[in-house]
Amino acid sequence: MxxxxxxxxxxxxxxxxxxxxxxxxxxxxxxxxxxxxxxxxxxxxxxxxxxxxxGERGVRYYAHGSSLARTSRLIEAQAEAVSNQRSRLRVARTMYEMRFPGEDVSGLTMQQLRGREGARIRRVYRENSERASVEWTRRDYDIDDFEDGDPINQALSAANSALYGVVHSVIVALGCSPALGFIHTGHHRSFVYDVADLYKAELTIPVAFDVASDCELEVGAETRRALRDALHDGKLLQRCARDVQRLLLDPEQVGENEDDLFDVDIVSLWDGRDGAVSGGTSYGGEW
Missing domain, CATH: 3.100.10.20 (CRISPR-associated endonuclease Cas1, N-terminal domain)
Incomplete structure (x- = not known):
């Protein structure tokens, strides 16, 4: 209570x-x-x-109240970036760059980046299959029929679903839109899927293969519990919040005046010439 x-x-x-x-x-x-x-x-x-x-220990998202953010800086940056093809490509490339540390992806097209990512994930599946001694063929699941999949595909679906809940919670707490994605599009959780994909290779995939290696377990429930325990220290929440800001803000703004996102409660008026002017002021004298 x-x-x-x-x-x-x-x-x-x-x-x-x-x-x-x-x-x-x-x-x-x-x-x-x-x-x-x-x-x-x-x-x-x-x-x-x-x-x-x-859900239990935060691994599902159901609903939220008002955002923690007291400014619209992040969601405005998100909307501006996703509405322009050049800036959208920049953010998408940054997301892929975070998965390929030390590599220059600035000259790759979206098609090339998707191909690189597909090859990376297939390699991660193979490595975890060998590590956990779980037979692996391919990712195969029916979104409307969880029980139809084999144990490893069930475990992957359960782990990813739990991860989406955590990421969704961070995104709405920061005042961003879950729907405005840069790689995924057309879904009310597009940005959730974008951000969650940054962590699957090191988090949900190993957990899923570990659970699937024991055929005696109830795969779905056990996977959710295993991921819950893996996330219990809260480090992913902090990392996710930093990553979202890194993706949406200019590099010099990341980590600078972070409290401004949550402590400032100022309403400004949009001005086509000056960008923004102070609210709560009478401007009748201009006429």
Whole structure:
């Protein structure tokens, strides 16, 4: 049970009640079985915090409250970059560059980049197949029939689904749009798939092969638990937040004035000549 006591959020379970100052809460993740009161949500909103409804230990995303961001800087940068072919290609190349450290991909077309990525992922599958002694042919699954796949394809689907939930939570907490993707397009989670693909080779694929190596396990549930444990230290959340900013902001802006994303609450007015002018001002004198 999550409730409110004056200016504190209270969390109550069988061990007792803990008081948490609302101003110290950035994001409150509500897992399965949690009950939250209207007063608690109102206090979090007043404190500039947000709430995300998630699966166990955050490996599923269901819904979220207001974004943590108090400026539109990231989503404006995302919309601007995705709306221009040159900048969209730049971001897409950066995503592939993050998967090929030390390699120059600046001159490759999207078709060439997709080919390189396909070859890399096939190699990762083969290496994990040999490591875990799990037979591998190809990625083969029916999105509407999970049980139709073999154990390794079931494990991969379960692990990827859990990863999408974590990445989705980070994206909405930062105030970005999950729909405006650079490599994926046309889906309400396109940007989620873009960012999640950065981590599959080192995270979901090894976990899936480890689970599939034991035929006695209930593959779907065990995979979700295994990935939950792998993500429990929270390092992926921090890394994902940094990567999203790296993709959308100019290099000199990354890591600089990060608090401005969350602490500034200023409304400006758009101006075609000057970019933006101060809000809350009467401009009648100009006439």
């Amino acid at each position: 999550v409730n409110r006591d004056s200016n504190a959020i209270t969390a109550t379970d069988e061990r007792g009640t803990v008081h948490i100052p609302a101003a110290s809460v950035g994001v409150l993740l509500l897992g399965p079985g949690t009950t939250v009161t209207h007063q608690a949500i109102a206090l979090l909103s007043d404190s500039g915090s947000t709430v995300v409804w998630v």
